[in-house]
Amino acid sequence: MVPYLPAKVRAKLESIASRLRDSFGIPKRKSKLPDPIDLLIATILSQNTNDINSHKAFTNLKSAFPELRSLGKVSPKKIESLIKVGGIAKKKSRTIVQVVKDVEKMFDKFDRRQLKRIKGAALIEELRKLKGVGYKTASCVLLFSLGDDNAFPVDTHVHRILNRIGVVKEKTPDKTYLAVRDLVPHGRGYELHLNLIKFGRKTCMAQRPRCLECGLYDLCGWKDKGIQYDKIMKQGRERDVEFMLLEKV
DSSP states (O other), X not given: OOOOOHHHHHHHHHHHHHHHHHHHOOOOOOSSOOOHHHHHHHHHHTTTSOHHHHHHHHHHHHHHOSSGGGGGGSOHHHHHTTTGGGSOHHHHHHHHHXXXXXXXXXXXXXXXXXXXXXXXXXXXXXXXXXXXXXXXHHHHIIIIISOOTTOOOOOHHHHHHHHHHTSOOOSSXXXXXXHHTTTSOTTOHHHHHHHHHHHHHHTSOSSSOOGGGOTTGGGXXXXXXXXXXXXXXXXXXXXXXXXXXXXXO
């Protein structure tokens, strides 16, 4: 296990959050938060695909079944074709149906009011008991549906960026999440999560990061960042693509 110094990690995350706020501002929430069951299913659909296709899959499913709580009584095969565009449809359809069934068994009411009565860390552990729900999915429910600004989902993008910059040195998103979850600036989980994703799509891309344009350059511990100067000058820009994020649910 990496011997992190919590004070240093917290300070670095604070600096990163402030720099990204200067670049992207403070993301505004929707006036009406999505229903927890909708957000839970949307997050499952977002696994192993891009945001555009997962959003199409969710829209197809929601159009056919406006009340997603009814999916516990539906055969997985009936929803497979609806979510095919999001990939791994057979597996995801089984997971969704089972999750809805388990929600009915585990919770008297799976609504915002009841879920908010459970403390953040305890609620995440409860949600993780559901089939196919890990730290990321559980944290997304808290962040996007319950409006918990201290929740901080770590997906593959956030994991990649935090490790590249040198905030942590972990091999999986779950391990990165466990390393930073208690060190994120208080009340800035929503802001930092979304701004890191924007930063990863506009500047710190996986293959061709724009180090020349990076507002975090002096904070970054990536050993190859200097090499990017020459590469960027020789390469053209990638076409920017706008993605649907989970706050669109």
